[in-house]
């Protein structure tokens with residue numbers, strides 16, 4: 125498919141796999157060694173950092189920073205972009221990541237994950253800058269996540285379908301366990317933090333009433349909410365379903381981050397035949413203006429996402 129390929133992107137994906145194995149090792153030994161609990165300060169998002177957040181962030185920086193393949197990185201845990209090898213390399217890729225997503229689940233043995241997004245650097249040479257990080261999700265060259273669940277699974281797409289690899293602990297390597305994943309067009313699950321119900325717009329409240337089956341006909345779905353985006357997304361990807369984190373009166377721009385969470389998962393969703401929206405437009409079409417930009421997120425089975433967009437449109441068109 126790519127006769128002029130240099131192999132750098134493939135190697136970058138191997139770097140992801142290496143980082144995933146190291147982080148998985150820490151996660152699997154949590155409780156046995158001193159990696160649980162908070163570090164005692166907050167990150168750029170104003171959220172309390174956990175020891176594993178910090179460890180995973182360091183692992184990611186070390187796994188990619190000296191390879192020569194990446195010139196600049198950005199992490200959900202750091203305020204500013206991170207220059208690879210202190211700016212000494214001009215690798216052609218940009219890496220954006222959430223080193224350990226689902227912080228609130230770390231200490232209680234619930235699935236957590238690492239999310240990554242790979243873009244090509246815009247400038248030909250040099251060490252990369254903020255502009256390289258602020259590209260729309262549509263221009264990602266690869267993206268994916270690793271879920272530390274009942275097994276460790278790496279899911280990625282480089283624009284030709286979605287593929288899953290399970291870490292075989294016996295040989296210490298990822299083995300392909302699911303090729304060309306296709307998500308059902310209509311799902312059986314809906315996933316949303318319903319404790320925010322009174323903070324949502326009437327449109328989202330309506331959507332959830334339909335999904336609960338208290339209004340509308342035959343739309344009732346089963347509720348599943350883990351509180352780890354990667355885990356909620358992964359279940360819905362395989363079984364069919366929709367995950368929503370709307371803007372609300374507490375988080376008027378939404379809670380989840382465009383570059384480290386929404387965009388990479390939107391890329392996977394679309395590659396698997398699903399969809400991802402901020403309620404009005406595809407997540408992948410949003411051109412970010414800030415590194416830590418937040419967005420509402422509606423993601424999963426294609427028809428379910430379209431349904432939500434329609435209900436929101438109709439609710440907005442209805443005079444108060």
Ligand code: AHM
Nearest residue numbers: 171225226227228317351352353354
């Ligand atoms: P984090 O990146 O600090 O872990 O926060 C993101 C997480 C997502 O994994 C999850 O979907 C969401 O926050 C859950 O939020 P809430 O507890 O408000 O339902």
Ligand code: MG
Nearest residue numbers: 222225226385
């Ligand atoms: Mg996160």
